[in-house]
C-alpha cells in the first residue's frame with residue numbers, strides 16, 4: 050500500500066475494485082465505513098455485488114476481466130473534462146503524451162460495450178474520483194489474479210498519477226494483501242529474482258554485497274516462480290522441493306496438475322502445523338509452531354512492522370519454525386545459521402536490507418514503523434511518494450485492453466470467478482478446524498444468477514457439477530442476484546470441492562500471477578442419487 | 581498509585597484475596613492481568629489507564645475454572661453494575677469477590693457518557709460528576725417512524741457478523757447463544773439476517789444491559805448498539821420499573837416470566 | 852492459578868490487527884481485541900476473535916515424520932534432518948543446485964522467510980525461491 054490503514058478514514062473518495070473488503074479485510078472495511086460516516090463517497094466496481102457494494106454510494110458491475118478498459122475510459126473522460134492534475138503531471142511524471150494517445154480510443158460507448166458499465170455511471174465515477182480533494186484506490190485479488198494483472202495494476206497507477214491522487218495522506222493506490230505476511234515474505238525475498246529488500250540478484254554490486262554478508266558465492270540467475278517450479282517438476286528439471294507452511298495442492302491454480310507434479314517429484318519436504326493435503330505427499334514432514342507459539346515479526350499490508358509473541362509452548366516435539374529452519378540450514382551445511390532468537394535473525398535482516406535498516410525489536414515495541422525506515426532516527430513512511438517517486442519521475446504506462454484468456458463458449462458457457470468468505474481463510478487449514486467458524490459455513494457452494502439457475506433447472510441447495518477444461522467439482526447451488534447473469538462464483542477454501550481444480554494456470558507475464566478470477570465452466574444438475 | 585499497589589499487596593498478605601484481576605502495562609499497551617501473591621513483583625507493572633477491558637467477562641472465565649478462589653477485581657462504575665447483575669444471576673458468589681474500586685477520570689466519563697462513573701467504594705481516583713446525556717435516544721425518538729426504521733436497517737446492514745458485541749459483553753453469559761441458533765438466524769451470511777440478529781440481542785439485553793458501551797466500542801461496523809440497548813433499558817425502567825445493574829434482591833422482571841412466558845397462551849383462539 | 856494476556860498480531864489477513872491471547876495455566880483460552888492498537892482500536896472480525904481455536908484442533912503435527920515406503924512414520928529430529936541433508940546433497944550433486952527449490956510462506960514470520968531463502972540462496976545455491984502470495 051502506498052498509504053497506511055488509518056488514513057482511509059479521512060479520504061473524501063474511496064474507489065474499491067476487486068476487493069471483497071468486508072470479507073477479506075474486515076477491519077479495513079471498518080475504516081471505510083468510518084470514512085463514509087464522515088462524508089466520503091464510496092465507489093465499488095466489482096463483478097459481484099458483495100457486502101461492501103451494498104454500502105457504496107455508487108456500485109457498478111463490470112464484465113469479468115475488463116478492468117483496463119474501464120480505467121482507460123475513466124482517464125479519457127477525465128482528460129476530456131479537464132479534471133486531470135496538470136501541475137502534478139508536469140512536475141512529477143513522464144510519458145503523459147503516450148498515455149493520452151493510448152486512452153483516446155476508449156470512448157464511453159466502446160467502454161460500455163466491453164465492460165458493461167453505463168457511460169453515465171462512468172462519468173460520475175470519473176468526476177468524483179478526480180475532483181475530490183483526497184481520493185484513495187483500494188484493490189485486491191480481483192485486480193491482480195488475471196492474466197492481465199500487471200496491466201490492471203499499472204492502469205490504476207496511471208489513474209492516480211493523472212489526477213495527482215498519490216503522495217499525500219489518504220490518497221494513493223492501495224493493494225490489500227490477502228495473507229497476514231504476504232508483504233513481509235515479499236520484502237524478505239521469498240521471490241525468485243531479488244535478495245531481501247528488493248535488491249536484484251542480477252545486479253553484480255548487490256550480489257557481491259550479499260556474497261560478503263553470507264560468506265559464499267551466489268547464483269546470478271533469477272530462479273523460478275511457484276507455477277514455473279511445478280512445470281519444471283513435470284519436465285524432470287526440479288527434483289527436490291521444500292514447502293514451508295503452504296498448501297499448494299489446494300491453493301494453486303489447476304490443482305490436478307499440481308497433484309501430478311507432487312506425485313512425480315523425487316523428494317518433498319513439508320514444514321507445517323497440520324497434515325495438509327500437500328504434507329500427505331511429503332517424504333519428510335517437519336512439525337512447526339502456530340503464531341501463538343513463537344516470536345517474530347509480520348509486515349502488514351501497509352508496510353507496518355509488528356511483533357507476534359509466544360504465549361504458549363508448541364505441542365510435544367513441534368518447534369518454532371525459525372528454530373527448525375536454523376537446524377535445516379546447519380544440516381544442509383549452511384554457514385551463518387547460529388541464531389539464538391528471532392531477534393538475532395532480525396538484526397541480520399536490518400543489516401542487509403536498507404528499507405528495514407533503521408528498525409529494531411526495541412523500536413517496534415514502542416512505535417509504529419512503516420518501511421522504508423533507513424536509519425535509527427528515521428520515523429518510517431506511513432505513505433509513499435511524498436517528495437516524488439522512488440525511481441525519479443512517475444512513469445505513465447500506456448496500456449491496451451486484452452480480453453481474458455479463456456472466454457465462455459458453447460461447451461463451457463459460464464464464467465467462473467473465485468474468492469473468499471468472511472468466515473474462512475485461504476485453503477481452510479486453520480479455519481476449518483475452528484468450531485466458531487465452521488458453525489457459519491463448512492461446505493463449498495456456488496452462486497448462480499436466477500436466470501441461469503432456471504436454464505440449468507436447479508433449485509436452491511441442489512447440487513451441481515461444475516466442469517472446466519481442467520477438472521470438475523460438485524457444489525451446492527445458492528441462487529442470488531449478487532452475481533451477474535452468466536457469471537458464477539465459488540469460494541476457494543474447501544479442499545474437497547476445490548475451486549482450483551477448475552481454474553486456469555494462465556500467467557500474467559510479469560507478476561506471474563495466475564488467472565484465478567476468470568475461466569469458462571459448464572454446469573450440470575446432478576440427480577439426487579449421484580450427489 | 582504506590583498506595584494502591586501497597587493496598588493490593590496487603591490484601592495478598594492477609595490472605596483476603598488470592599488473586600487480583602487488574603491491568604498491567606505491556607510496553608505501550610495496558611492489558612488485563614491476574615496478579616497473584618506468588619508474583620508480587622508484577623504489581624510494579626500495575627496501571628490504571630483510561631482504557632476499559634471487559635473485566636467482569638474475564639472474571640467469569642477465571643471463576644468458571646476456579647469457583648472457590650477469593651478474587652479481587654478492579655471495578656469501575658460499569659464493572660460494579662455488571663457484578664451486581666452477575667450476582668443476581670448466580671454466576672458469581674459475592675462473598676468471594678472483592679471489589680477494588682476505581683473512580684473514572686473526567687475524560688473517560690465524558691467519552692463514555694457515563695451516568696455513574698464510580699463504584700460504591702473508591703480505592704483509587706476522585707469521583708467526577710455523572711454525565712446525563714440522552715441526546716442519542718432523543719435524536720432517534722424524534723424521527724418519524726418510517727425514517728427510524730430505515731435508519732436502523734441501514735445501520736444493521738453494515739454488520740459483518742463478528743459477534744464482537746456479544747463476545748465482549750459480560751452479560752452474555754448464556755451457555756447456548758440464540759444468535760447461533762440456525763433456526764432463527766441463518767449461518768454463513770454477512771450481514772446476518774437483519775433486523776432479527778440485532779433485535780434478538782436487544783431483547784436479550786432488556787433487563788440485563790448495564791449500559792457500559794463496550795459492545796459499541798467493539799463494533800467494527802460502528803453501529804450505535806449502545807443507543808439501541810439504552811432504549812431497551814429505558815423501556816424496562818419505564819414500563820416495569822426495573823434498572824439493571826443496581827445492587828440488591830430486586831430481580832430482572834423478565835426472568836419471572838420464566839420459559840412459559842415465551843409460549844403462546846393456549847386459550848388465545850377463544851378470545 | 853494463572854491468567855495473563857499476550858499482545859500479538861492476528862495471523863489471518865494482512866490488516867494486522869492487534870489482539871490479546873488470553874492464557875490460563877499455560878493454555879490459550881480466548882482472544883480479546885487490543886483496545887490501544889492503532890489499526891483495529893479494540894475491534895476484530897470473526898476470524899480474529901477466534902484466532903486461538905485452531906491451535907488446539909485435532910491433527911496438529913507433533914513429531915517429525917519420515918516416509919518409509921508408502922507411509923509416513925514418526926522419526927527423531929536428527930533422523931528427519933539427516934534425511935533432508937542427504938537427499939538434498941545427492942540431488943544437488945547429480946542435477947545441480949537449480950534442481951532444488953522452495954515455496955516459502957506468507958503465513959510465516961519475516962525471520963522465517965529470511966532463513967528459508969538464505970538456506971536456498973546461500974547454502975544450496977539457487978534462486979528457486981517463491982511463495983504463494985500471488986494466490
Ligand code: SF4
Nearest residue numbers: 739740742743745799
Ligand atoms: S459487533 Fe457490530 S458488526 Fe460485530 S456482530 Fe455485533 S453488531 Fe455486528
Ligand code: SF4
Nearest residue numbers: 861863864868896899
Ligand atoms: S482480526 Fe480480521 S481483519 Fe483483523 S487481521 Fe485478523 S483477520 Fe484481518
